[in-house]
Amino acid sequence: MKCSRTLAAGIAVSMMALTYVPQAAADTTRGELLTSSCFACHSIDGTGNMPNLVGYPRDLLISQMKAFKDGSRVGTIMNRLARGYTEEEIVLMGDYFAKIQ
């Protein structure tokens, strides 16, 4: 059962690899690595007291990161961190957080 599920997922990934242009694949990869840095505080298993962002709504994450970035939402540390990311990077994070379970 596990094998066939894995196989199915794997075939899907293989198809993606065949059909996606390299740039798109690289973007996805970058989103993954970029977002992994967030997990240091926003633990993916919900440990700690930072907001859990696993499965967080994409548009909400993007709007809140932008609000931290422009100062319209005030945090303790997130304003300083959000200013380090471009709009494109914030979208990558929003996509990735929304996708994980």
Added chain:
Amino acid sequence: MTNFSRRNFLKAVGIGGAATVAGFGCAPNGRATASRNGHVVVVGGGSGGATAAKYLKRFSPDMDVTLIEPTATYHTCYGSNWVLGGHAQMDDIAQTYDALQSRHGVKVVQDSVTAIDPARRTVRTAGGETISYDRLVMSPGIDFRYDAVPGITEADSGRIPHAWKAGEQTVILRRQLEAMPDGGVFVMVAPGNPFRCPPGPYERASMVAHYFKQAKPRSKIIILDNKENFSKQGLFMAGWEQHYGDMIEWVPSSRGGQVEEIDAANLTAISDGGFNEFKADVLNYVPPQTAGKIAMDTGLAGDGFWCPVNQMTFESTIHPGIYVIGDSSVAGAMPKSGHSANNQAKVAAAAIIRELAGLDPVEPSTANTCYSLITPDHAISVAAVYAYKDGTMAGVEGAGGVSPADAPASVRQMEAVYTKGWYDGITADIWG
């Protein structure tokens, strides 16, 4: 979570065809081979090494990952100042490798690495094993330069602890502070840059002051510093004045802080050619540092004290196939911190997986967040985001910085709450 780590990570990593093959335990066409999966050995189970082992398995579940670490229980350096302050116990900063093995499929070997052969791609352990690797991740932390100042050797560290690697050293220093009479003097000798945990000495002074204020309020703390300024200096000094009056005295190098000799027998630090002598009741000498010994022995630091790497991937520029992360590495503007090591580990893990799949690395992005307690309810922070620019990990302009100088007590308290949350979160990300 298992599904997440297998499917979503793989998909999101987007490592394409070759690595996809590596992702199958039951590929139908025989293209899945052991060499595709690869064997990565990780040396050192601290913040960098444990993260690297875990994320290699998350990014590429069928990769063989072996973590070699001498201790069964690892004590984090971060949080060890809270133990010195008396409001945390050693158990609160203890981490184990159970989850890495049982949840993430990392093979954990409790042993020390005694030699590395970069040409044959093998490591040898004290236990007599020789282990082959396709790629090696080294995260051996720091070692000390006890030859930098005459009068003290590593053999003195039982009486004059550094407590800059947590564990027994932390316990020794805490006991000495407990045994010290009220009115005594605690002298800490802080190293010049670069060193592990730039705000560490000043958080330590804060936490010791917190303990003294309750238990022995006539005591004094002197920091002899081998530099002219330090991390979060304005916030620390304002906090010291607010909470501890003049209990803490910071002496910069130009005013006698540059220790030139230690009289170990008399617990005395000497500077300015003998003009200044600082007699301690408890002496905490934090020596200047180098990359971890095994990195030095392997020649990964070249002629220097730290290991140069391609900062896009953290692969050594001296020995290809070896990735050096954490305190041992030269990582541009990133400080030597557990948070940096954790983020660098993810960059190296992704780079290794992509390289084994024949793909170019992606542009790395890392961050560092560091909270320091001045009291258990008053914390300050420094944060930064780093991007690869002109061959180095550089701080993104306009981002990062320290907590505002004029923040109200409620913000300091909130940051103290987040300090604990940060500890719980990052240790879960590393060892959970």
